[in-house]
Amino acid sequence: MGTRLQDKVAIITGAASGIGRGVADLFVSEGAKVIVADMNEEGGKAAVAELGANARFFKCDVTSEDSVKAMVDFAVSEFGKLDILHNNAGAFGARGAVEEIQVKDFDFTFALLVRSVFLGCKYAAAQMRKQGHGGSIINTASISATTPGYGPHIYQAAKAAVLQMSKTFALELAEQKIRVNCVSPGGVYTPLVGNAIGLDAETVKQVGEGMGATLPMNRPGYPLDIARGVLFFAAEDSEFLIGQNMIIDGGESLGKKFKDQGIH
Numbered sequence: 481m482g483t484r485l486q487d488k489v490a491i492i493t494g495a496a497s498g499i500g501r502g503v504a505d506l507f508v509s510e511g512a513k514v515i516v517a518d519m520n521e522e523g524g525k526a527a528v529a530e531l532g533a534n535a536r537f538f539k540c541d542v543t544s545e546d547s548v549k550a551m552v553d554f555a556v557s558e559f560g561k562l563d564i565l566h567n568n569a570g571a572f573g574a575r576g577a578v579e580e581i582q583v584k585d586f587d588f589t590f591a592l593l594v595r596s597v598f599l600g601c602k603y604a605a606a607q608m609r610k611q612g613h614g615g616s617i618i619n620t621a622s623i624s625a626t627t628p629g630y631g632p633h634i635y636q637a638a639k640a641a642v643l644q645m646s647k648t649f650a651l652e653l654a655e656q657k658i659r660v661n662c663v664s665p666g667g668v669y670t671p672l673v674g675n676a677i678g679l680d681a682e683t684v685k686q687v688g689e690g691m692g693a694t695l696p697m698n699r700p701g702y703p704l705d706i707a708r709g710v711l712f713f714a715a716e717d718s719e720f721l722i723g724q725n726m727i728i729d730g731g732e733s734l735g736k737k738f739k740d741q742g743i744h
Contacts, residue, residue: 481509481510481511482509482510482511483510483511484510484511484711484715484716484717485507485510485511485512485564485711485714485715486510486511486512487511487513488507488511488512488513488563488564488714489512489513489514489515489555489559489560489561489562489563489564490507490512490513490514490515490562490563490564490565490566490714491514491515491517491551491552491555491562491564491565491566491600491604492504492507492514492515492516492517492566492568493517493518493540493542493551493566493567493568493569493596493600494517494518494542494568494569494570495514495516495517495518495524495527495568496516496518496520496523496524496526496527497518497520497523497527497670498668498670498703499568499620499665499668499670499703499706499707500516500518500566500568500569501527501703502702502703502704502706502707503566503568503703503706503707503710503711504516504527504531504535505531505704505707506704506707506708506710506711507564507707507711507714508531508532508534508535510711510715512534512564512714513534513535513558513559514531514534514535514536515535515536515537515538515551515554515555515558515559516528516531516535516536516537516538517537517538517539517540517542517551517569518537518539518540518569519539519540519541521537521539524537524538524539525537536554536555536558536559538550538551538554538555540569542567542569542592542596542599542600543588543591543592543595543596543599544599545599548596548599548600548602548603549599549603551603552603552604552606552607556607561607561611562604562607562608562611562615563608563615563616564615564616564617564618564714565600565601565604565615565616565617565618566617566618566619566620566710566714567596567597567600567601567617567618567619567620567642568620569592569596570592570593570596570620571592572589572631572632572635573585573588573589573592573593573632573634573635573638574586574588574589574632574633574634574635575632576632578633581633581634585634586634589634589635589638590634590638590641593635593638593639593641593642594638594641594642594645597619597642597645597646598645600617600619601617601619601645601649601660604617605617605649605653605656605658608656608658609656609658613657614656614657614658614659615657615658615659616658616659616660616661616713616714616718617649617653617658617659617660617661618660618661618662618663618710618713618714619642619643619645619646619660619661619662619663620642620662620663620664620665620706621639621640621642621643621646621662621663621664621725622635622636622639622664622665622666623664623665623666623727623729623732623733624636624639624640625639625640625642625643625662625664625725626640626643626664626725626727626733627733630666630667630732630733639664642662643662643664643725646660646661646662646723646725647660647723650722650723651722651723653722654722659713659718659719659721659722660722660723661713661718661721661722661723661724661725661726662724662725662726663706663709663710663713663725663726663728664725664726664727664728664729665701665706665728665729666695666701666727666728666729666730666732666733667691667695667700667701667729667732668700668701668702668703668705668706669687669691669692669700669701669702670702670703694732694737695729695730695731695732695737696730696731696732696734696737697730697731699730700730701728701729701730705728705730706728709726709728712726713726
């Protein structure tokens with residue numbers, strides 16, 4: 481057990497599984513009180529049961545202004561304040577070639593990935609300003625925000641918007657000591673992804689190994705890898721950093737492995 485977030489109160493969206501769950505686990509282990517926010521009520525409640533007395537579940541639709549506001553109010557009512565927000569909820573959203581993408585799917589993807597970040601920042605910043613002692617907001621972008629080809633078209637555009645919006649919000653909120661930063665994961669392996677589409681345990685393991693084999697570090701990324709970056713931005717270690725984007729991808733966005741480039 482650590483103390484880097486001792487007595488801090490954090491909201492993590494999309495925390496019932498995957499990266500968000502990894503962040504929730506690490507935050508609680510570092511002394512934080514955590515709101516596990518997710519649409520997955522079963523998974524969220526199961527996470528809270530495992531995390532213990534310092535965790536609460538809130539069913540939140542991050543695309544809804546009323547729901548996000550209620551999430552922030554819930555954190556304050558349960559734990560008395562809000563110090564940290566991790567805007568993490570998301571999915572790939574609209575897929576397909578440009579002529580195949582439907583407007584409704586475009587709109588949903590931007591609502592899930594961009595509007596949600598705007599709403600989270602809006603209501604978390606208002607609460608943090610009211611408290612008067614600052615705070616930390618960490619948004620999940622992606623390597624696709626800066627390197628094309630790592631996701632569907634609209635997902636990539638949305639993540640680029642998250643990155644730029646984080647920088648502009650960081651400029652506004654810096655005087656209130658509210659720090660806004662981003663983490664940009666590459667491909668992150670979680671068994672939950674494979675399980676969700678019906679893959680058996682052995683196949684899920686092979687998928688993870690295959691992903692790792694393509695990366696310079698010869699292993700896939702895991703939720704804990706991303707969570708450690710989020711923790712850095714949440715803790716006081718990063719108190720003089722704003723508008724930064726931490727790429728956590730095991731070198732994925734650098735290109736092919738050195739030995740695969742045919743130059744030695």
